Amino acid sequence: MSGNANPFEPPAGGLSLYLHVPFCERKCPYCAFESKVPSEGEKDLWLEMVERELHWWEARIGRPSLATCYIGGGTPTVLSGPEWARLAEMLESHFTFDADAEVTVEANPNSLSADHLLFWREWRTTRVSIGVQSFDDAELAQLGRLHTAARACEAISASLASGFSVNADFMFGLPGQTFRNWARTLSQAAASGIAHISLYQLTIEPGTEWGSMPEDELSDGYLPYRWAQWYLPLKGFGQYEIANFAKYGHESRHNINYWKEGDYLGIGPGASGHIKGxxxxxxxxxSRYSGSLKKGASAIASGERLKGSRRASEAAVLALRMKQGIEMEAFAQKYGSDEESRIIKLLEAFPEDLYSVSGNRISLTPKGMRVANRI
Structure with a gap:
């Protein structure tokens, strides 16, 4: 486990949990996430190993209370009703939940069922995040998605009717994607009744089916993203983070905890976590994840505790993802005045229209968010 047997302290409160379901119905050609089509018995094996990993953590940090829980993938809706019941029982036995805990489950339109929605409502789920990606059937087929635009609409309507706050993910910068199609997709999303929209530009990742695709085959993402920044606020969706827009009060508390360097456990193959720095x-x-846990070892492959300038830089990058940016006085108290000065000098090297200084706070402008990777 990279040195010390226990290089972290039990969290004092406000803990988040990310639980990774490493299965999907079919691997999408652009997907670089830890996921696969499950073979016979693999879902049972995964559930057994998650239970072992939770026991391992409980021996070290006790049974903490969760402020947020996010069950993602992969495709969590490949799990059956009994498998969901078993998973929920595990979580209830290893954690308590804050009274107002935000519990999010990812879903794909093709595999989301009435049984899923009924179980989640009877358990403690508050949010459903649906991987729509597009409301254009030709684009969905190009992306290798199994659902149609009509099925995506049905999934959204059913989730809303079940009482959940709903997020939908959409992709831009697709090969051959027209501005008209993008505008139509966002217009339909804004009118669908959902409270949160996440936008992601297609990137070509090594090791994926599309890994060898030339970058120049992708459409330009600048214009569709800029248009979304203008259009979605008109429809009541405020941009609170580079990729995320929400109606007031529906921001993702789980993701905000990431960006504020909060504590979170990562459970499952390939998951990441952060505890006290x-x-x-x-x-x-x-196979390798289960092999380690079966031996009584941890599931952790590597770990590090960032210090000094590296930790301050990471904190600044994460904070700048959010509309509120960096509160410099608090930043200086946590990382030192030298680090505060260094971050300010780095930002001042960029054009003034990319960042904004308001009182004691520095943040990216909408234009700055459009070129955030460069910053």
């Missing part, structure tokens, strides 16, 4: 990554691959 120590971050770690789990073993990838169900």
């Amino acid at each position: 120590w971050r770690y990554k789990n073993i990838s691959g169900l």
Whole structure:
């Protein structure tokens, strides 16, 4: 486990949990996440190993209370009703939940069922995040998605009717994507009744089916993202982070905890976590992940505790993802005045229209968010 047996302290409160379901119905050609189509018995094996990993953590940090819980993937809706019941029972036995805990589950339109929604409502789920990606059937087919635009609409409507706050993910910068199609997708999303929209530009990742695609085959992402920044606020969706827009009060508390360097456990193959300044990554691959846990060892592949300028830089990068940016006085108190000065000088090297200084706070402008990777 990269040195010390226990290089972290039990969290004092406000803990988040990310639980990774490493299965999907079909691997999308652009997907670089830890996921695969499950073979016979693999879902049972995964559940057994998650239970072992939770026991391992409980022996070290006790049974903490969760402020947020996010069950993602992969595709969590490949789990059956009995498998969901078993998973929820595990979580209830290893954690308590804050009274107002935010509990999010990812879903794909093709595999989301009435049984899923009924179980989640009877358990403690508050949010459903649906991987729509597009409301254009040709784009969905190009992306290798199994659902149609009509099925995505049905999934959104059913989730809303079940009483959940709903997020939908959409992708831009697709090969051949027209501005008209993008505008139509966002217009339909804004009118669908959902409270949160996440936008992601297609990137070509090594090791994926599309890994060898030339970058120049992708459409330009600047214009569709800029248009979204203008259009979505008109429809009541405020941009609170580079990729995220929400109606007031529906921001993702779980993701905000990431960006504020909060504590979170990562459970499952390939999951990442962060406890008291120590971050770690789990073993990838169900076989190797389970092999370690079966031996009584941890699932952790590597970990490090960032210090000094590296930790301050990471904190600044994460904070600048959010509209509120960096509160410099608090930053200086936590990381030192020298680090505060260094970050300010780095930002001042960029054009003034990319960042804004308001009182004691520095943040990216909308234009700055459009070129955030460069910053």
